[in-house]
Amino acid sequence: MQAHQLDLSKAVLIAGPTASGKSALALELAQKTGGVVINTDSMQVYRDLRIITARPTGEEEARVPHRLYGHVDASVNFSAGAWVADAEKVLAEARAEKRLPIFIGGSGLYFKALTRGLSAVPPIPAEVREAVRARLERDGVEALHAELAQRDPVSAERLKPRDRTRIARALEVVEATGRTLPDWHREGLPPLLPPGEFTAVFLAPDRDQLYARIDARFDAMLAGGALEEVAALAARKLDSLLPAMKAHGVPALIRYLGGEITREEAAEIGRADTRHYAKRQFTWFRHQLPEFEWVTPEAARAYCP
Secondary structure (H helix, E strand, C coil): HHHCCCCCEEEEEEEECCCHHHHHHHHHHHHHHCCCEEECCCCCCCCCCCCCCCCHHHHHHHCEEEECCCCCCCCCCHEEEEHHHHHHHHHHHHHHHHEEEEEEEEHHHHHHHHCCCECCCCCCCCCHHHHHHHHHHHCHHHHHHHHHHHHCCHHHCCCCCCCHHHHHHHHHHHHHHHHHHHHHHCEEECCCCCCCCCEEEEECHHHEEEEEEEEHHHHHHHCCCCHHHHHHHHHHCCCCHHHHHHHCHHHHHHHCCCCCCCHHHHHHHHHHHHHHHHHHHHHHHHHHHCEEEEEHHHHHHHHCC
């Protein structure tokens, strides 16, 4: 698949681990084709977290159209389903303007929803979510897991007993709908981009080089204002289970700001969490989305006409 073979009626999907050079490739491709860059990263949707999530800079966003970056408040429990709804509108706009849609990010679930479809779980009312979270804080995760084992044994068996976020989510669905998550997963939403409508690449850099880049980038984020960004987020006193509150580096930096650990300890936790996430990204895409063609970042430059 060479660059001159790219069909501008199809979408281009650029995935890869964090710090692998995806944004630079998407920017170059968009500049050369008149395309639009569409965020496919679950953390870069949050407007509160530009620096710590390595969102494109304002200067980069000004060079070509960028969509779905920083458009969600950190207080929102944003989901893959909400992202797909937003992506559907952006994709329709790109096609109407005859622009090449370039989906770029590291969130495997978002790419899977884009190309395989998604379960039809309805939105959970805020009062149900808050009631489950309150019980989680009061009774502990073990009690909720035991309750889940009674009400949704399939999910309880699949989840680790201390996975607070997913246990709470599974209970919320039962509470709100009277049906289990596995029931909802059997009724899917169709993919926005079925097979044959996209070209997909996964940037796969050398692991050691990637981990060194991750460490250097985290330090650069701290030097560039990430700590101040996290301090502003912490001051909002949001629910610690919200996705934005679990962005890599955020929990550790909040602990530093609270005097629990040193700045260097927080930085090392942030670097290590990000390296572990990159490792999981390699594994996830290899097993879940084998249709992505793995290329080195250097070879990927050939995809730009």
